[in-house]
Amino acid sequence: MSALGQCLQRAQGELEQPQRRLPLHRGESFGGLGDGAGRGVAGIVTEEPLAVQVDPLDLADAVQRTAQLALGVTGELQVDVTEGFQPGAELRGGPAYPPGDRAQPAVSPGEQGDDPVRLAEFLHTQHHRVVAVELSAVPGHRVILPPRRSSGLHPGRISGSARGQRAESVQITAIRLLPGAGDVTVRADGGVDGVRIKRVVRYQGNQPQTTYEITGTELVLDTSCGNRCSVSYEVTAGEGGSVRGETGSGEVDLSRVGPVEVTVGAGDVRVAGAAGGVRVESGSGNIEVYDVTEPVVLRSGSGDITANRLEGEVDAEARSGNVTVELDRPASVRAHASSGNVDLTVPDGAYQVRSTVGSGTADVGVPHDPSATVVLDVATGSGDLAVTSR
Numbered sequence: 207m208s209a210l211g212q213c214l215q216r217a218q219g220e221l222e223q224p225q226r227r228l229p230l231h232r233g234e235s236f237g238g239l240g241d242g243a244g245r246g247v248a249g250i251v252t253e254e255p256l257a258v259q260v261d262p263l264d265l266a267d268a269v270q271r272t273a274q275l276a277l278g279v280t281g282e283l284q285v286d287v288t289e290g291f292q293p294g295a296e297l298r299g300g301p302a303y304p305p306g307d308r309a310q311p312a313v314s315p316g317e318q319g320d321d322p323v324r325l326a327e328f329l330h331t332q333h334h335r336v337v338a339v340e341l342s343a344v345p346g347h348r349v350i351l352p353p354r355r356s357s358g359l360h361p362g363r364i365s366g367s368a369r370g371q372r373a374e375s376v377q378i379t380a381i382r383l384l385p386g387a388g389d390v391t392v393r394a395d396g397g398v399d400g401v402r403i404k405r406v407v408r409y410q411g412n413q414p415q416t417t418y419e420i421t422g423t424e425l426v427l428d429t430s431c432g433n434r435c436s437v438s439y440e441v442t443a444g445e446g447g448s449v450r451g452e453t454g455s456g457e458v459d460l461s462r463v464g465p466v467e468v469t470v471g472a473g474d475v476r477v478a479g480a481a482g483g484v485r486v487e488s489g490s491g492n493i494e495v496y497d498v499t500e501p502v503v504l505r506s507g508s509g510d511i512t513a514n515r516l517e518g519e520v521d522a523e524a525r526s527g528n529v530t531v532e533l534d535r536p537a538s539v540r541a542h543a544s545s546g547n548v549d550l551t552v553p554d555g556a557y558q559v560r561s562t563v564g565s566g567t568a569d570v571g572v573p574h575d576p577s578a579t580v581v582l583d584v585a586t587g588s589g590d591l592a593v594t595s596r
Contacts (some may be wrong), residue, residue: 263493375400378443379423383451383458383468386429388436390453394462397431401425401443409435429453436445446481466498474509492527510546528589540583547589549580554595557582564591 327567339456378401383390403425411434418439419426429437434455444461452469458476460466465482468475472490486493492509495502499517506524513522513534520539522529528546531539535557541548545567554586556578561570562585569592584591 228433240263297526310576346549371402371404373400373402374420377401377423377424380448381425381427381441381443381447381451381463383449383453384426384428384430385452385471386431386437387455388453389438389456389458389473390427390429390436390448391440391459392447392461393440393442394447395442396445398442398444401441404440406438407431407435408438411435419481427451429456490520536580537583538583542584543586543589546586546589548584548586548591550584550593552582552593552595555580559584559593561591561593563583563591564588569593571595 213431237587242438264324275430290508294448332379342504351530362491381392409431418428425441425443427439427441427570429439432438434563439457446464448464448466449460450465450467453471453473455472455548456470457473458468458470460477461469462481463477463481464480466477466480466484466486468485469487470491473488474491474493475486476494477484477486478494478496479502480495480498482504484498485503486495486497487505488509489507490509493504493506493511493513495504495516497515498513501518502513502516502521502522503510504513504520506527509524510527510528511522511524511529511531512519514531515534517535517537519537520531520533522531523542524546525544526546527543528548529541529543530549531541532551533539533553536553536557539550539552540563541550551576552572558581559570559572559574559577560581560583564587566586566589568590571592571594584593
């Protein structure tokens with residue numbers, strides 16, 4: 207029994223929902239419910255009266271289902287909205303899942319190749335939630351399509367996820383990001399000979415043709431693949447390669463790379479152990495930087511900035527969010543927040559301290575030395591400010 211089947215329980219006295227009917231020709235794609243090759247619904251599953259328990263999907267109550275035997279009938283069929291459809295054997299998939307408001311989850315490679323496609327039928331519930339029912343050709347599994355009480359069945363949309371992994375023998379010294387939607391993870395490994403690239407594409411509609419490009423020793427990752435589509439990359443390469451570029455939305459996670467210069471429209475950015483200067487800008491998202499010895503410049507429109515175990519100069523500013531900076535060696539720091547708290551921790555030493563608080567409290571525990579060459583410039587328009595030494 208599939209995961210969706212476990213949510214089915216026998217009806218015990220529930221009110222039967224009035225049946226709504228619509229014509230369906232055998233072999234047609236039902237509201238876009240097909241595999242792209244012209245194959246449609248293979249049959250209709252007959253069952254005793256069942257109730258679909260929808261509480262786990264945050265719906266109001268159970269829905270009564272009554273199906274009638276329709277196999278073997280030719281010509282036009284009258285199909286109840288609440289009947290279940292049995293997919294043809296050419297379709298493959300897994301247990302049903304609720305998609306929420308995010309892209310479709312990844313699909314493990316199947317027997318047909320490295321780029322399997324999941325087909326899902328999306329229907330609106332009476333609360334306008336979207337419920338995904340995944341088709342499965344596993345013998346003995348059945349799929350029930352929950353109805354929308356207000357207006358009946360809505361056309362489906364083909365969605366899928368494709369993944370692939372490849373190793374290249376080229377030694378990569380630079381990675382460039384092109385704008386789009388998707389996560390990018392780069393991990394440096396000194397023991398890697400060449401580069402390993404793992405790519406996951408999530409989409410609705412036709413599967414896009416996405417790829418990466420290697421020019422000389424530069425790897426170009428394109429996360430743009432059209433509407434309702436995202437491309438995520440996980441790259442393992444040698445240490446010290448630079449990472450530059452921008453993405454429209456998605457998380458960026460970089461570890462043990464070289465110099466970093468990245469701009470993200472919406473998404474979190476994490477940089478750890480970079481062997482070079484770091485410059486990161488995020489329109490909406492948190493920024494985290496750790497274990498960097500070179501200068502750091504960080505900008506966040508909406509999100510927190512956290513920078514710890516740094517040894518070079520720091521310039522960090524958040525328009526809406528907290529700023530937290532911790533130095534391992536004395537260095538000049540500019541830490542500003544328009545709306546948020548500012549916390550700065552520095553090692554013992556001589557500092558010029560400049561602090562400004564518009565609305566909030568200031569706790570400056572580092573003595574001000576006018577003759578010092580290292581400057582701590584901290585300010586917040588609305589929030590608390592703290593400067594401490596250790």
